[in-house]
Amino acid sequence: MNKTDRFLAIVLELQRKEVVRAEDLATLFGFSVRTIYRDIQALSEAGVPIIGAPGTGYSLMEGYFLPPVSFTVEEAVTLLIGTDFIEQRFDYDYRVRAQAARGKIEAILQESVRNETSRVRKAMRLLTSGKQVTPSKEREYLEKIRRAILDERKISFHYAKRLADSEGNRHSVRTVAPYGLVLVQGSWMLVAQCDLRQDIRHFRLSRMTELIDLEDRFELPAHFNLREYKPSDDRHLRVLLRFNHDMADKVKESNNFYMEDIEERQDGLYVVLRVRQLNELLQWVLSWGADVIVLEPESFRNRIREEVEKMLKRY
Template sequence: MNRTDRLLAIMLELRTCDFCRAEDLAEKFETCKRTIYRDMQALSESGVPLMAVPGKGYSLMEGYFLPPVHLKPEEAMTLLLGSGYIEQNLDREFQQHARTAQEKLEAVLPASQQEEVIRFKETVRFLPGTFFPKAQAYTDYENKLISLRVAIMEKRAVSFGYRKKIEHNHLQSGRRTVHPYGLVNISGIWYLLAYCLLRKDIRHFRLERMDELRCEAETFEKPDGFELQKYIPDQDRPLSIHVVFDTSVQDRVLESRYFYLHTHKVKADGLHVTLRVRQVEEVFHWLLSWGSKVKVIEPESLADRIREEAAAMLGIRQKR
């Protein structure tokens, strides 16, 4: 054990005991009393308020450490669950922090609470929210997350190529330079909230559509009063789509928690749903996946496209 680790360990030992004798500390840390005396001198010179009582040993002055926080089992479990979620959804650095935080929290809980927490942990499990078919894809995604987190903390601009869906599901690529304000996780998928220098406004960028991410030398300051936790985006999904689902699938539709679902109402003829989108391509394939169980009411142009796509699919099958 090096000296720095030993000094910290001595402080923790003093915290748990009223008094500690030099010979007991020397035996515990496998050193000599003279070394312990020097350690105590170093702690005192660094500002640690020590008391030395002849015949009793050393003690910390009352109040140097804050009193222990007494957590109810439910409160401890909440913190452990939160660290479990972080472990599955953030990058490898925070995954390690989450694991060590769990270990430290579990270690300081009273034995009775530890048993209760262990039982409760067996009833809840978090799984990663995003599927990656290749290990390299996950590594690339994680590296983007790390780079963006650093850029946000250092208030540095970033640039990247961005693939964006446009008319008839074609992809449009272009390079963007942005001021990153924060990261937002929606259903396991990470988005960057940033001020786009091209659009002159705040935009949202999905990490999986970014290529060749680079941190720039340029720095920036967030607008006065901007708080990520309170930020509510302007309505950037102006197009409204009205569809009706068959009653046989209405529960499945609602259980999907589909991102673009805006309103829903159960009526005699089925589940009426309003979707809010920027462009119909965002929901086109999702609607197709429901087959004959969904009917597009408006816009009529979307209903026509779905009929054309269904006819094309039928034509492919008939050719076989």
């Protein structure tokens, strides 16, 4: 990074944050603190209104804004692919805004950069897993939930769990305080404080029906940060499988959510998975037919055997 690029990067970082320490800038850009001090002084002498507070850091004078900068081909491609992703995965409002943003980005590019960016994008394509990208009902719920999060209003919906609980129930009505939305392996997940469970729970939008906005308001806890949030892992059941060697590539590509470890040995591919309930793996294991053997636990081996015997009776 040359001096000009460093000056620009420092101003952009100051513009992005309220206060930045010289030590943090030095760590971010890989230079000494002394170099950052000299850069700050040079920027101030050049007319950039930087305010320094001893023991606190540097900030830009309120109202100062750096004019738009030019993009490299790689930066432009990154931004435009980002708009493609948002258009595919977000709700209608953001889909429209992604299209508008793409038009603005393309409009400010230099002709040579725009042409090269177009050429690069033709050689790259953003694909999904093959299923329909965010179904219309899920898009509708995504928009409603996003607005409820910003307005700090509770929502209510009917929810269908993948597996029945101990009482045999799969369906329930939930009232929750929505904290955030997370895209997990192509599926939108709501992180919310559930009134029924009195704890944070996760809900797939694809399993929701009859979602309604409520007038009840909530306040996001000061300690909750979605970017730093890590759900507790209660997958305490360990399952060990052995696959035939010729299935190794397909097993790896399946990228099962519950996989914890994979090891190739002389007698096959060993896969360790960890689940909450053994039934979470039943259909997946059966789909591999005779190409997989359940080694542990014995109870799951018996469950697979019982299911195969039921299938034999049908034929």
